[in-house]
Amino acid sequence: MAWTGLLVGLVFGIILQRGRVCFNSAFRDVLLFKDNYLWKLGFLAVGLQMITVLFVAQMGWIRIAPPTLNLFGNIVGAYVFGLGMVLAGGCASGVTYRSGEGMTTAMIAAVFYGIGAMAMRG
Template identity: 30%
Template sequence: MFDAMLQRFVHMFEIVAAEGHGSLWMVLFIGFVFGAIIQWSRVDKFEKIAGFAMLEDMTVPKMLFFAIGFASIFLYFLIEIGMAHYHVKPVMLGGLVIGAVLFGIAMAIFGKCPGTGPISVAEGRIDVLVGAIGGIFGGLFFTWAYPWLEPIMGPDYGELTLPQFFEGQEHLVVLVYGLALIAVAFALPNIEYLDPEDHEEKVEI
């Protein structure tokens, strides 16, 4: 059993290595830029995620809607000219629903997501480090238990993308979709959650 699990891990890394994500320097550069943007926008802070979960802080959704809308447009056209490529995962309804519920609960409790967590670890946050270690072991458990979990992952609808449903109008659909998300980002109210300490600091000022 251990040998079979080890082979799955090795195969997983072989798949990732063969995808050709660019040079190591390019990956590092993108990582540094991503980290800088996250820290500048402060969405790696617990109060931002917690405030979002309570609908008392719109910083995270505004950033997400804008980033997804902007990236959707430009990534699609980069793919069209051959400078990028998709790696679409299959739509497995059971796994998506269960995973979304677990992810949402954990994100609300932990106050971090897989993108902001490593940045907080780099800042020296011990609580986030403990959570990151837990996430690694959770991934190991999922990989080990996948043969037993697979039956509840379906139904599998295959690798679906939005433009597939609008054959002949793909460019227009992507453009409208991206601009709509950007519009939502600007339409969301500029409200920011402040914890009790922040309130006290503002009163003193």
């Protein structure tokens, strides 16, 4: 299982780095440069995720349970998430490939992404 994760992570990292994929940049490019290449790529990625999750759930490999809606928490979380993207200089995918390229600020942001992920697990 570890080898599968390593292989998928390596392929995913190469795709992110070669394609310069960052969802923060996708929004920026549409608004500032009228370039919708990354925007289309984002929609393709979300569509593939939807199909894959549905397939995996239908196969019984995962169970999808809708969480209860916490409107205040969602609003505050969206604001903090957006602020974090601005401070980090990109989204998680952008920070991931930039830290792999050796960008120091992206490495610092990646450490804090990890801390945030651990804090969410309890």
